Amino acid sequence: MTMLEKFSPLFTDLYELTMAEAYFAHHFTDPAVFSLFIRNYPRERSYFVAAGLEDVLAGLEGFRFSADEIEYLRSTGLFSKGFLLYLEEMRFTGSVRGIPEGTVFFKDEPILEVCAPLIQAQILETFLLNTIGFQTMIATKAARCVHAAGGRALIDFSARRTQGRDAAIKVARSSFITGFSATSNLLAGKLYGIPVSGTMAHSYVTSFDSEIQAFEAYAQTYPDRSVFLIDTYDTLQGAENAAKVALEMKKKGRRLIGVRLDSGDMIAFSKQVRSILDRSGLQDVKVFASSGFDEYKIADAIKQGACIDAFGVGTKLGVSADAPYLDIVYKMVRFRDRDIQKRSTDKINLAGEKQVFRKTKEGGRLAGDTIGLKHEILAGTTALLETVMKDGRRVGPRPSLDAIRKRFARDFAGLDESYKTGAQVYPVALSDPLRKVQGADLRDIL
Amino acid sequence: MTMLEKFSPLFTDLYELTMAEAYFAHHFTDPAVFSLFIRNYPRERSYFVAAGLEDVLAGLEGFRFSADEIEYLRSTGLFSKGFLLYLEEMRFTGSVRGIPEGTVFFKDEPILEVCAPLIQAQILETFLLNTIGFQTMIATKAARCVHAAGGRALIDFSARRTQGRDAAIKVARSSFITGFSATSNLLAGKLYGIPVSGTMAHSYVTSFDSEIQAFEAYAQTYPDRSVFLIDTYDTLQGAENAAKVALEMKKKGRRLIGVRLDSGDMIAFSKQVRSILDRSGLQDVKVFASSGFDEYKIADAIKQGACIDAFGVGTKLGVSADAPYLDIVYKMVRFRDRDIQKRSTDKINLAGEKQVFRKTKEGGRLAGDTIGLKHEILAGTTALLETVMKDGRRVGPRPSLDAIRKRFARDFAGLDESYKTGAQVYPVALSDPLRKVQGADLRDIL
Numbered sequence: 001m002t003m004l005e006k007f008s009p010l011f012t013d014l015y016e017l018t019m020a021e022a023y024f025a026h027h028f029t030d031p032a033v034f035s036l037f038i039r040n041y042p043r044e045r046s047y048f049v050a051a052g053l054e055d056v057l058a059g060l061e062g063f064r065f066s067a068d069e070i071e072y073l074r075s076t077g078l079f080s081k082g083f084l085l086y087l088e089e090m091r092f093t094g095s096v097r098g099i100p101e102g103t104v105f106f107k108d109e110p111i112l113e114v115c116a117p118l119i120q121a122q123i124l125e126t127f128l129l130n131t132i133g134f135q136t137m138i139a140t141k142a143a144r145c146v147h148a149a150g151g152r153a154l155i156d157f158s159a160r161r162t163q164g165r166d167a168a169i170k171v172a173r174s175s176f177i178t179g180f181s182a183t184s185n186l187l188a189g190k191l192y193g194i195p196v197s198g199t200m201a202h203s204y205v206t207s208f209d210s211e212i213q214a215f216e217a218y219a220q221t222y223p224d225r226s227v228f229l230i231d232t233y234d235t236l237q238g239a240e241n242a243a244k245v246a247l248e249m250k251k252k253g254r255r256l257i258g259v260r261l262d263s264g265d266m267i268a269f270s271k272q273v274r275s276i277l278d279r280s281g282l283q284d285v286k287v288f289a290s291s292g293f294d295e296y297k298i299a300d301a302i303k304q305g306a307c308i309d310a311f312g313v314g315t316k317l318g319v320s321a322d323a324p325y326l327d328i329v330y331k332m333v334r335f336r337d338r339d340i341q342k343r344s345t346d347k348i349n350l351a352g353e354k355q356v357f358r359k360t361k362e363g364g365r366l367a368g369d370t371i372g373l374k375h376e377i378l379a380g381t382t383a384l385l386e387t388v389m390k391d392g393r394r395v396g397p398r399p400s401l402d403a404i405r406k407r408f409a410r411d412f413a414g415l416d417e418s419y420k421t422g423a424q425v426y427p428v429a430l431s432d433p434l435r436k437v438q439g440a441d442l443r444d445i446l
Numbered sequence: 447m448t449m450l451e452k453f454s455p456l457f458t459d460l461y462e463l464t465m466a467e468a469y470f471a472h473h474f475t476d477p478a479v480f481s482l483f484i485r486n487y488p489r490e491r492s493y494f495v496a497a498g499l500e501d502v503l504a505g506l507e508g509f510r511f512s513a514d515e516i517e518y519l520r521s522t523g524l525f526s527k528g529f530l531l532y533l534e535e536m537r538f539t540g541s542v543r544g545i546p547e548g549t550v551f552f553k554d555e556p557i558l559e560v561c562a563p564l565i566q567a568q569i570l571e572t573f574l575l576n577t578i579g580f581q582t583m584i585a586t587k588a589a590r591c592v593h594a595a596g597g598r599a600l601i602d603f604s605a606r607r608t609q610g611r612d613a614a615i616k617v618a619r620s621s622f623i624t625g626f627s628a629t630s631n632l633l634a635g636k637l638y639g640i641p642v643s644g645t646m647a648h649s650y651v652t653s654f655d656s657e658i659q660a661f662e663a664y665a666q667t668y669p670d671r672s673v674f675l676i677d678t679y680d681t682l683q684g685a686e687n688a689a690k691v692a693l694e695m696k697k698k699g700r701r702l703i704g705v706r707l708d709s710g711d712m713i714a715f716s717k718q719v720r721s722i723l724d725r726s727g728l729q730d731v732k733v734f735a736s737s738g739f740d741e742y743k744i745a746d747a748i749k750q751g752a753c754i755d756a757f758g759v760g761t762k763l764g765v766s767a768d769a770p771y772l773d774i775v776y777k778m779v780r781f782r783d784r785d786i787q788k789r790s791t792d793k794i795n796l797a798g799e800k801q802v803f804r805k806t807k808e809g810g811r812l813a814g815d816t817i818g819l820k821h822e823i824l825a826g827t828t829a830l831l832e833t834v835m836k837d838g839r840r841v842g843p844r845p846s847l848d849a850i851r852k853r854f855a856r857d858f859a860g861l862d863e864s865y866k867t868g869a870q871v872y873p874v875a876l877s878d879p880l881r882k883v884q885g886a887d888l889r890d891i892l
Contacts, residue, residue: 011611013603013630015644022667028653072636078671122649126631129606130614157459160575161771163609165457168576170610184459185572190518198461203568203778206786207474221468225524315771324770325607325761332649340652 007059007127009090010069016123017079017087023119024083031094033334033353034121036112036128038136042323046422047415049143049408050103050111051174052135056096057394059127063092086119094120096389097374099356100399102139102177102408103384104415106428109356109371111136113385118335125330133328134167135174141295141320142175143412145313147420148295150302153310155197156183157290158318171318177404178412184312192401199227199260199288211238215245223254227288230259230273239273243280250282258286258309266291267306274307286310294321339437350430352437357381364414372431453505453573455536456515462569463525463533469565470529477540479780479799480567482558482574484582488769492868493861495589495854496549496557497620498581502542503840505573509538532565540566542835543820545802546845548585548623548854549830550861552874555802555817557582559831564781571776579774580613581620587741587766588621589858591759593866594741596748599756601643602629603736604764617764623850624858630758638847645673645706645734657684661691669700673734676705681715685722692728704732704755712737713752720753732756740767785883796876798883803827810860818877 023029038048065073070088073079079087094116099105111132114121145154156175159168165187172188182197183189189196200218208214215228228245230238239259246256259277261269266289277285289301290312298311315321331349332340339351353374359367359381370378387395399407418424469475484494511519516534519525525533540562545551557578560567591600602621605614611633618634628643629635635642646664654660661674674691676684685705692702705723707715712735723731735747736758744757761767777795778786785797799820805813805827816824833841845853864870 007611008633010633010636011605011614012632013605013644014632014635014642015630015646015650017632018644018668018671019646019650019664022650022664023653025667026663032653034649069636073632076635076642078668118653122647125647125649126606127611130608130611133607134609159457159459160572161579161774162576163580163765163770164612164616165453165573165576166610166612168457184461186458186460186463186519187454187456189460189522190456190515196460196522198459198464200461200465201568201571203480203571203786204461204465204468206778207469207478207564207781217472218465218468221471222464222524225464319609319765319770321770324609324765324767328607332652335653340649 007062008069009063009065009123010072012123012126016125017073020119020123021079021083023122024086025080029117029119030336031115032118032121032332033113033115034125034330035110035333035349035354036114036132036328036330037110037349038107039327039329041107042326044422045140045144045323046419047104047106047140047426048136049139049178050099050105050136051101051139051177052132053098053101053112053388054398055131055135056098056112056128057389059131060092060096060124060389060392061394063090065090090120091392092116092120093392094389095387095391097385098388099384100386100404100407102404102406102411104366104408104411105356105384106369106426108350108428109369110354110385113333113353115353129328129330133326135170136328137320137323137326138171138174138317139177141317141323142178142180143408144295145298145317146179148299148302149311152302152308153181154179155310155312156180156185156317157312157314159185161315162318168318173401175313175317176401177408179405179409180313194401200229202229202232202262205229205232212241212245215241216248219245219249219254219256223249223252226256227258227260228256229262231261231263235261235264235269236272236276239276243277243282246282246285247280256282256285258288260288260290260312262289262291266308267301267304270301270307271305288312290314292316341439350434350438352434354385354434356384358384360414364410365416366411366414366419366426368427368429370429370431371434373433373437376431376433378431453508454515455509455511455569456518458569458572462571463519466565466569467525467529469568470532471526475563475565476782477561478564478567478778479559479561480571480776481556481779481795481800482560482578482774482776483556483795484553485773485775487553488772490868491586491769492865493550493552493586493872494582495585495624496545496551496582497547497585497623498578499544499547499558499834500844501577501581502544502558502574503835505577506538506542506570506835506838507840509536511536536566537838538562538566539838540835541833541837543831544834545830546832546850546853548850548852548857550812550854550857551802551830552815552872554796554874555815556800556831559779559799561799575774575776579772581616582774583766583769583772584617584620584763585623587763587769588624588626589854590741591621591744591763592625594745594748595757598748598754599627600625601756601758602626602631602763603758603760605631607761608764614764619847621759621763622847623854625851625855626759640847646675648675648678648708651675651678658687658691661687662694665691665695665700665702669695669698672702673704673706674702675708676719677707677709681707681710682718682722685719689723689726689728692731693726702728702731704734706734706736706758708735708737712754713747713750716747716753717751734758736760738762787884796880796884798880800831800880802830803877804830806860810856811862812857812860812865812872814873814875816875816877817880819879819883822877822879824877
């Protein structure tokens with residue numbers, strides 16, 4: 001169990017609880033609806049991939065302040081006895097509607113709507129934004145890498161440079177959803193059943209007296225699973241050494257899986273290494289490459305004819321380096337019987353409890369979304385938000401990671417190339433009933 | 447206890463364990479020395495602030511594969527029975543030398559050196575890089591914000607958009623080290639005893655029938671701790687409303703702490719709001735500002751004469767948005783009796799077990815560092831790396847967060863302005879004995 005699953009309700013901003021104390025004092029305990037959505041695309045993005053819902057539901061199921069958490073709150077001197085008692089007994093009793101993980105969606109569309117007594121719904125803000133925001137950001141980045149790789153295998157190598165260990169585990173899961181083949185992260189492999197993969201490090205090679213001895217030792221231990229790192233001393237000599245050991249392996253009926261490049265001009269090296277291997281009759285030995293790859297570098301390598309069969313994608317995926325956060329927000333959209341809209345100088349949101357309706361054309365092609373009110377019926381569309389929790393309990397079975405992966409593959413295959421690249425903006429409209437409940441001028445939104 | 451403290455040794459890359467299996471098969475169990483350092487400054491950076499060591503030591507003390515982790519490894523089919531037994535009984539028995547948290551240091555300087563049996567030292571790589579890398583990156587970003595704020599108060603508001611929950615907790619701690627006053631993150635407040643702070647959200651204001659009612663309700667609950675968010679509907683009207691409620695509070699002998707701006711042109715608004723407050727005789731009501739602040743935006747606001755007394759710093763601190771990862775590496779530098787240097791096309795490292803020697807001038811001003819071999823003695827310098835673990839046990843007491851904070855304050859005060867801004871490069875030299883053990887051309891390093 002990872003920390004994201006073992007959720008402490010104390011993971012929240014102080015103001016959520018001071019506001020809640022004021023709500024409590026004024027008996028504001030009626031149900032409210034909050035909506036989670038992304039206000040803008042980060043650079044280069046034109047779609048998002050939903051992720052994080054499973055962790056949200058696990059957190060809500062176990063929602064409960066422990067005795068020592070209540071004691072800590074008491075020690076701050078900020079909370080009344082009555083309110084602390086209320087918190088101590090609080091469980092999540094609300095309902096949650098969400099876009100399933102793996103779904104492709106767009107800005108302004110609600111990913112999640114929570115309907116719960118105001119105080120419950122309010123204090124979840126920090127947790128929900130953090131969980132959905134991070135995993136959705138990474139799944140989106142990973143989808144972009146998958147798109148750039150055009151069918152070549154991708155492996156998550158990010159664990160060492162993610163922003164914390166929990167992040168690493170979630171990166172492995174979020175990238176696997178979008179079609180990555182494997183992760184190097186063993187803990188993620190164990191937790192989620194994701195295939196694990198890896199080669200060797202430079203320190204391994206340097207701990208032997210020679211590179212060729214290092215390769216031979218590895219081949220002895222892993223006669224059918226070896227990938228040799230060939231750039232420790234001299235990449236082309238490394239390729240020759242790898243070829244030599246691969247031929248020895250071949251004689252024994254074994255096969256070298258591949259060689260890995262981790263530095264230098266990967267495009268030029270990959271071609272030279274390929275030809276060294278081919279010259280030795282080792283056409284079946286693959287070339288892996290790692291070091292600084294992301295969707296941009298992958299696309300560039302492919303365009304320049306690099307002979308790379310699989311990419312290890314690390315740091316830049318793991319922190320979504322070119323866009324390391326989302327403009328994701330959680331806004332009250334309904335309280336008591338009033339649709340609510342915040343309106344400040346430069347930030348606005350859509351009032352009302354909502355639904356996203358999607359039209360698809362033949363062959364599953366995504367043809368346009370409409371954001372409407374929850375109870376509308378739009379013929380010939382699919383409603384994206386599903387009820388996943390009711391009265392604090394999960395509704396329906398927990399989808400397998402494989403099912404989530406398939407959902408993404410289906411959606412992504414249905415998304416036209418021009419929407420993937422951002423050449424065209426995917427059409428998202430607002431329904432008339434939704435427009436009618438808005439108090440403000442909507443020109444700035446859609 | 448956060449996840450970073452409850453370290454699972456399975457948080458590692460697969461290749462660490464497959465290499466280890468090969469080492470085991472070849473009886474490579476002699477001690478090795480690995481060095482952790484940062485190869486380059488990210489954009490705009492010219493120094494680093496050490497953080498993460500405490501989590502490293504806590505992780506190493508509890509280092510132990512659980513039965514079900516061993517079972518998972520067995521299930522992969524990659525490991526021999528003998529090796530799994532070896533792992534099952536493995537504890538960390540090595541020694542660790544590190545630069546204490548809160549210390550200012552520079553690129554190429556070893557932050558941490560681990561001396562342990564090769565397999566132990568190797569499989570820690572992922573954990574060490576992740577832990578020290580992330581926390582050092584955030585402490586460095588936070589120090590830059592503190593520098594830009596020139597004495598104004600800073601509060602960590604990042605929890606909702608960090609890359610996971612563990613990250614949020616570490617951001618609160620790392621920013622507090624560098625002089626932040628407080629965090630909004632209650633869980634971090636509880637775990638580390640960091641002061642907590644917060645105001646109110648737009649949803650709070652919109653849940654009342656009017657803004658003034660929202661302010662009055664809050665003031666009633668928190669007569670001595672209120673900060674009103676004034677930009678929900680109209681910032682200047684919000685300031686007038688806040689002033690009105692503040693004057694009512696004043697009559698009852700209470701004081702409004704401040705108002706908060708969260709959108710719009712903060713520089714212009716802050717001046718107008720200041721004058722609205724002053725006009726009502728509310729010179730003691732402070733102006734807080736949040737939304738998108740980082741060192742650049744803070745410096746700009748101050749330069750343009752913004753009337754802001756305290757900044758809430760969120761997302762861009764929490765993910766180190768302009769530089770979301772460090773080029774941090776962990777390299778074997780000595781094995782058996784051999785100093786080791788990896789040398790590939792574009793990556794190089796310094797062989798040998800090392801120490802960083804620092805000269806200080808009168809008044810504690812930092813005057814230059816020398817990277818040398820561990821056993822050198824350089825008169826008039828202080829050695830930065832301290833032995834913090836020996837035979838797998840901590841050496842010396844655990845420093846308090848307050849002591850770490852003081853260490854940073856002292857070091858940072860001693861760092862000349864020109865080194866802080868990067869106008870000048872802080873002098874870091876290599877000692878002659880260190881140079882002698884290098885096999886390669888060092889021109890590219892320093």
